[in-house]
Amino acid sequence: MLALVGTIVDAEKVLPDHAVLVEGNKIAKVVPAERVGEFGPERVYGGNGFFVMPGLINAHTHVAMARFRGIGESMPTQEWLEKIIWPREREWTREEIRNWTLLGMTEAIANGSTTINDHYFFAEEIARTAETIGIRAFVGHTIIDLVDFPHAAPEEGFRFFKRWRGRSDLVVPTLAPHATNTVSLELMSEISKVSEEEDGRVHIHLAQSRGEVRELRRRYNLKPVEFLHRAGVLNERLIGVHGVYLLENEMKALSSSGSTLVHCPSSNVELEAKTVNLPRLVELGLNVALGTDSPNPVGSIDMFAEMRCMALFSNLMSGKPRSISAREVLRLATVNGARALGIAVGLIRPGYLADLLLINGRKPWFTPPENPYSHIVYSARGSDVEAVLVNGEVVYERGYFVRLGKRIEELLP
Numbered sequence: 001m002l003a004l005v006g007t008i009v010d011a012e013k014v015l016p017d018h019a020v021l022v023e024g025n026k027i028a029k030v031v032p033a034e035r036v037g038e039f040g041p042e043r044v045y046g047g048n049g050f051f052v053m054p055g056l057i058n059a060h061t062h063v064a065m066a067r068f069r070g071i072g073e074s075m076p077t078q079e080w081l082e083k084i085i086w087p088r089e090r091e092w093t094r095e096e097i098r099n100w101t102l103l104g105m106t107e108a109i110a111n112g113s114t115t116i117n118d119h120y121f122f123a124e125e126i127a128r129t130a131e132t133i134g135i136r137a138f139v140g141h142t143i144i145d146l147v148d149f150p151h152a153a154p155e156e157g158f159r160f161f162k163r164w165r166g167r168s169d170l171v172v173p174t175l176a177p178h179a180t181n182t183v184s185l186e187l188m189s190e191i192s193k194v195s196e197e198e199d200g201r202v203h204i205h206l207a208q209s210r211g212e213v214r215e216l217r218r219r220y221n222l223k224p225v226e227f228l229h230r231a232g233v234l235n236e237r238l239i240g241v242h243g244v245y246l247l248e249n250e251m252k253a254l255s256s257s258g259s260t261l262v263h264c265p266s267s268n269v270e271l272e273a274k275t276v277n278l279p280r281l282v283e284l285g286l287n288v289a290l291g292t293d294s295p296n297p298v299g300s301i302d303m304f305a306e307m308r309c310m311a312l313f314s315n316l317m318s319g320k321p322r323s324i325s326a327r328e329v330l331r332l333a334t335v336n337g338a339r340a341l342g343i344a345v346g347l348i349r350p351g352y353l354a355d356l357l358l359i360n361g362r363k364p365w366f367t368p369p370e371n372p373y374s375h376i377v378y379s380a381r382g383s384d385v386e387a388v389l390v391n392g393e394v395v396y397e398r399g400y401f402v403r404l405g406k407r408i409e410e411l412l413p
């Protein structure tokens with residue numbers, strides 16, 4: 001048994017001076033800190049001045065794209081894709097993917113993501129790397145049939161999905177059509193069939209750019225959500241990403257179908273100078289989760305930075321200060337991501353999987369300690385993460401990756 005001691009913070013409660021007891025891969029109990037000794041834990045982490053919180057669910061990533069960070073800054077989206085990203089992506093080798101995935105995952109874990117929902121080529125390598133480092137990973141092999149893209153063959157996407165079903169404690173395969181304008185209606189219908197038969201999640205870029213919406217109208221005379229509905233994937237297994245160009249009736253349809261929309265605020269503002277009206281989505285009852293997207297052309301795989309962006313951009317888009325509470329922001333980054341993926345994480349509750357963060361709150365920017373929600377959303381940074389547990393196991397502690405037996409600096413290329 002392990003114990004994590006500090007102020008317990010999740011989207012439902014704040015409990016100062018408490019301890020979370022972890023047995024096997026689950027949370028066994030939450031008790032006042034003074035009672036920890038009664039349970040005889042093998043190791044006690046944290047103490048006075050620490051926060052214990054659920055691991056953050058990074059609901060949309062392409063971790064290997066850390067490779068392209070800083071390249072092609074200040075280019076419009078289409079030009080950036082055509083000149084910078086696509087030519088480089090066509091050149092990927094298996095070994096490079098493995099190395100950059102590992103690096104991207106170290107960045108995700110060290111900054112508090114215990115689960116990622118990744119969408120990329122060479123999914124086999126991504127899945128194996130997740131097991132090596134010990135992160136919980138939903139992994140989809142990117143599928144495209146309307147653009148010639150050698151690494152995105154639909155057959156490999158289906159093969160990968162079937163190969164990894166029920167095979168791992170940490171890795172869950174998903175179906176990952178690239179976007180509504182790069183996959184045909186026929187292929188989407190095939191994806192819908194497999195998703196239904198195998199209860200698989202469908203993870204897709206949705207209404208990300210004006211070009212996507214325009215192309216779809218030209219090809220099928222459909223809006224993005226109508227396209228998904230026509231293909232039969234508009235249901236609680238759908239995880240759409242971005243939604244920057246969704247119309248009100250599309251948002252309503254997404255909401256009533258029980259689907260999830262992953263909001264990636266910094267990516268949207270970087271590439272499109274636009275993002276969603278978050279309070280409106282929340283008002284419609286849509287399950288909105290949070291993702292960092294790829295850390296390029298600029299940025300980092302840091303969910304703390306992303307939470308802050310989400311809260312601030314929400315004010316900007318809705319024209320109202322304090323348009324979303326810090327507690328609600330934490331809910332989106334934990335509970336809603338867990339709901340999207342169908343896993344019992346995101347809250348500190350007995351019986352839930354022990355995916356947890358220990359945050360060192362003994363810093364000026366956590367002082368005074370009155371408002372933990374505000375501190376976690378507006379003041380915390382990824383580097384405040386002291387330890388990370390995934391599935392009950394400490395996988396990261398102060399710069400050291402336990403399963404790899406290496407410090408973060410030793411992993412740099």
Ligand SMILES: [Zn+2]
Pocket residue numbers: 060061062205241293294
């Ligand atoms: Zn993306």
